[in-house]
Amino acid sequence: MAGTASSVRTAATNPASGNGGARATNIASPRNLINVGVFTALYFIALFASGMLGAIHPIMIFIGGVLGIIVEAIICMLYVARTRAFGAYAILGLIIGILMVATGHAWVTPLVATVLGLAADTITRAGGYARTATNALGFAVFSMWAISPILPVIWASDAYFADIRESMGDTYARDLQSLISMKFLFGWMLVIAFVAGASALLGMKVLRKHFERAGVA
Numbered sequence: 001m002a003g004t005a006s007s008v009r010t011a012a013t014n015p016a017s018g019n020g021g022a023r024a025t026n027i028a029s030p031r032n033l034i035n036v037g038v039f040t041a042l043y044f045i046a047l048f049a050s051g052m053l054g055a056i057h058p059i060m061i062f063i064g065g066v067l068g069i070i071v072e073a074i075i076c077m078l079y080v081a082r083t084r085a086f087g088a089y090a091i092l093g094l095i096i097g098i099l100m101v102a103t104g105h106a107w108v109t110p111l112v113a114t115v116l117g118l119a120a121d122t123i124t125r126a127g128g129y130a131r132t133a134t135n136a137l138g139f140a141v142f143s144m145w146a147i148s149p150i151l152p153v154i155w156a157s158d159a160y161f162a163d164i165r166e167s168m169g170d171t172y173a174r175d176l177q178s179l180i181s182m183k184f185l186f187g188w189m190l191v192i193a194f195v196a197g198a199s200a201l202l203g204m205k206v207l208r209k210h211f212e213r214a215g216v217a
Helices: 002-013 030-055 058-083 088-102 109-126 132-150 157-168 170-179 182-211
Strands: none
Touching (some): 058 088, 058 132, 058 170, 058 182, 157 170
């Protein structure tokens, strides 16, 4: 009976234990704070590198976004495996959002990224940080923060495109304005979710094939 009670207490305090995953950890531990720093840097590098394609033409913003998500999925699957802690996505979203604002993007980005990060944390914790379906769904939900830098077109379209015109020129701003609509934003959000979910499934395969065998995850 004592052993049973102990097992119940363990399962109650450790969501991962009942879902086939490894033991959950504290996001504020020194090890996890290092993980947050390392993986946030890797995520931002992938985000920035793919985002640079947008300088070529407005359509490349979205092509680069898709390519970035594929790389970010592998990074985030390893991130989740290394941290196994609630708050990992939320902190990642907050830091990335702040960095996006610092590089000239919409103020709403950190808010959206943090809220979606909390949702992703809840989903991945439900799967014990190891279940493929919940890890993929969590990453898909988190990745939809990428819609936030262009959300100002909904409530401040003129100001948004004026900023684009000032930084990128009239032709670029005109091409982007002709591309973006409410239907486009909704479609882009669905594309993000689909690509992110599929990429996360690929990321989980890469994780198990290479990183787990090497003892990294």
